[in-house]
Amino acid sequence: MPSQRAVRQPPCMGLAANGGAASLAIMDEHADTGGDADAEAHGLRKVIHIDMDAFFASVEQRDDPALRGLPVAVGGASARSVVAAASYEARKFGVRSAMPSTRAARLCPDLVFRMPRFDVYRAVSGQIRQIFLDYTPLVEPLSLDEAYLDVTADLRGIGSATRIAELIRQRIRDELQLTASAGVSYNKFLAKLASDQNKPDGLCVIRPGEGGAFVRDLPIRRFHGVGPRGAEKMASLGIETGGDLAAQPIELLRRHFGSQADYLYRAARGIDLRPVRPDRKRKSVGGERTFQHDISSGPALREVLDHIVEIVWARIERAQARGRTVTLKMRYADFSLVTRARSVPAAVTDKAQFSAIGHALLEDMLPLPQPIRLMGLTLGSLEGEGEEQPPPPASPQLALF
Ligand code: DCP
Ligand code: MG
Numbered sequence: 057m058p059s060q061r062a063v064r065q066p067p068c069m070g071l072a073a074n075g076g077a078a079s080l081a082i083m084d085e086h087a088d089t090g091g092d093a094d095a096e097a098h099g100l101r102k103v104i105h106i107d108m109d110a111f112f113a114s115v116e117q118r119d120d121p122a123l124r125g126l127p128v129a130v131g132g133a134s135a136r137s138v139v140a141a142a143s144y145e146a147r148k149f150g151v152r153s154a155m156p157s158t159r160a161a162r163l164c165p166d167l168v169f170r171m172p173r174f175d176v177y178r179a180v181s182g183q184i185r186q187i188f189l190d191y192t193p194l195v196e197p198l199s200l201d202e203a204y205l206d207v208t209a210d211l212r213g214i215g216s217a218t219r220i221a222e223l224i225r226q227r228i229r230d231e232l233q234l235t236a237s238a239g240v241s242y243n244k245f246l247a248k249l250a251s252d253q254n255k256p257d258g259l260c261v262i263r264p265g266e267g268g269a270f271v272r273d274l275p276i277r278r279f280h281g282v283g284p285r286g287a288e289k290m291a292s293l294g295i296e297t298g299g300d301l302a303a304q305p306i307e308l309l310r311r312h313f314g315s316q317a318d319y320l321y322r323a324a325r326g327i328d329l330r331p332v333r334p335d336r337k338r339k340s341v342g343g344e345r346t347f348q349h350d351i352s353s354g355p356a357l358r359e360v361l362d363h364i365v366e367i368v369w370a371r372i373e374r375a376q377a378r379g380r381t382v383t384l385k386m387r388y389a390d391f392s393l394v395t396r397a398r399s400v401p402a403a404v405t406d407k408a409q410f411s412a413i414g415h416a417l418l419e420d421m422l423p424l425p426q427p428i429r430l431m432g433l434t435l436g437s438l439e440g441e442g443e444e445q446p447p448p449p450a451s452p453q454l455a456l457f
Contacts, residue, residue, distance in 0.1 A: 100242035100264055102217035103332060104205040106224060107248075108184070109235045109256035111201035112141035112177055116170045118233050126168055132390035133157050133169035136426030140172055140392045144256055154392070156425070172391045177201075180232060187227050191220050194332045202251075204244050206332035218261050225259065245328035246270065248280050267326020271298035279323055281316065283397065289313075298324050314401045315380075340436025341377040343368040350389045350427035357431070361418055362411070364433050369407045372435055378403045379435040382410060384417040387430035396421060404435060 108114065112130040117123045127146035129139045137157040149164035161167055181200040188195045191214070194206035207217050214220050221238035228236045239250025241262040249270065250260040262270050276295055277287040289312065295301050301309075302324035309317035322328060345364055351357060361384075371377075382404065383397040396417045404410050414433050 101206055101332070102208045103241055103244050103247040104207055104217055104221045104224070105239040105244070105247035105251040106184070106188070106203055106205065106221070106236050107238075107251045107255070108180075108201035108228075109237055110141055110143050110147075112172055113143040113146070113170075114234050115173075115176055115180055117143060119176070120170075123168060123170070127151065127164050127166060128168050128170060129157065129160055130170050130172050131157055131392055132171065133161065134390070136388075137390035138388065138392045138425070140390075154394075157390075174391070180234070183232055184228060184236070187224055187231070191224065194334055196332045196334055204247065204332045218259070221259055225257075241267065243267075243326075243328035244330050244332060245280060245323050246326055249274070249278065252278075262326075268302075269326075271324060271326050272302070274298040276301060279320070281319065281323075285398075286313075314399070316399075340379060340383075340434045341368065341372050341375050342383070342432055342434025342436070343371060344385065344430055344432025346387075346430045347428075350429050352424050352427035354422055357418060357422070357424075357428075358415065360431055361414055361433070364431060365407065365411045365414055368433050368435070369410055372410070377435060379437050380404060381435070381437050382413040382417065383434040383436065384414055384421075385430075385432040385434070386421070386424075386428045388425070389427045389429055391429075394421070410435060 113128045116128055116130060117126075123143075125145065126143070127149060128143040129146055129151060130141040131137050131139045135158055139151060139153055139155045139157055139160050141153055142151040142155075142160070146160070146164055146167055149167070151160040151164050151167060157169065161169075177200050181197075184201075185195065185197065185203070188203060188205055191210050191212060192205050192207050193211070196204040198204065205220075207214075207220050210220055214223070217240045221240050225236050225238055228234055235257040237251050237255045237258045237260075239247040239253065239260050239262070241247040241250050242264050246262045246267050250262050253260040274297060276282060276290045276297060277284070279298070279301075282290065290296070290301070293304075293308075293312065295304065301320060304321075304324075306317060306321050309320055313320055319328070319330075343364060345360065347360070351360065380401070380403050381397050381399040383395055385393065385395045387393050398413050398417055400409075400413065404413070
């Protein structure tokens, strides 16, 4: 892309550390080297990733004007609670999701705590979904507040993914009185990185040819699909950034990361072949249980897990489901959610193995910081694993970004 275009709209990566000029230099240098020719050969899509800003906290501020402009945390205030969401006012003090509430209150003495209202968040999530569907049927939700959209062929014939992202952000603002950030790029991996870049209320476009440079300095923990455990393993191999990852031979990645290797190899180059899947929910089979009384003791948790294993394994057999990732999910008494996942090299084929992985995940989390009200267990594939499909035909119209 001509760099003039980038000058008019500051490149996203400039916000990272050293300002726009430096990043322009990186992009130009990259363009000279031919950059992502590989990606173009693999066929590019127009993908938007939308992520609501401080979602739970923003909904609380919207619905109670007295909270606007104040540091707000959604979650319990008690000693054993954690923060589910923090308003941007609270983040200035260092308050973050998953932080113990007592620590959050120490960092920000004026912090206002609100209990979560999941029904409202689910309703808002449905409303944003309806807005997305006005532009494309290819909407893949990742959670209540984020989704991928493939707008390569948008329903309204708008043509420009950036324009569609702006229209969607404007409608979310006008119709729901909330803000969202958007990332626009030529694949899912880059679009998700981009939406995070100019948060809150931001837009970032990573154009064809810019992906490799964008990923090069990226800390490995920001790679979608690399969890804390994966990042640790990478660090032990001396891989801290996208550039470090790109320097690894595919054989080494296969040895250490199994079927995720190809995804990682490509991602390190700004390439991602995964299609936007409107039906990806069906990819996993699981079950969960909410308890009448919160539980926290090790023996009680193990017993509940055994029970869930029985129910879920029966479902897996009925559905003839296959997967090599087991995910344990727990909702604490204050409604905050934690999930832990572990993958094995080949599909899980018997109940004993499924159970053993579930129990290992549980043991890793003991003792719990607070009692739980819900536990769930799922067999599936982590995003980025074994779900690649033949690339769509290359689009000659990349300039429409
Ligand atoms: N959430 C949670 N527990 C976590 C992380 C998130 O309950 N550990 C909930 C509250 C968040 C919502 O999910 O509002 C969306 O998560 P995000 O990671 O998108 O975070 P936010 O939307 O709050 O902030 P932002 O996207 O602006 O960084
Ligand atoms: Mg969000």
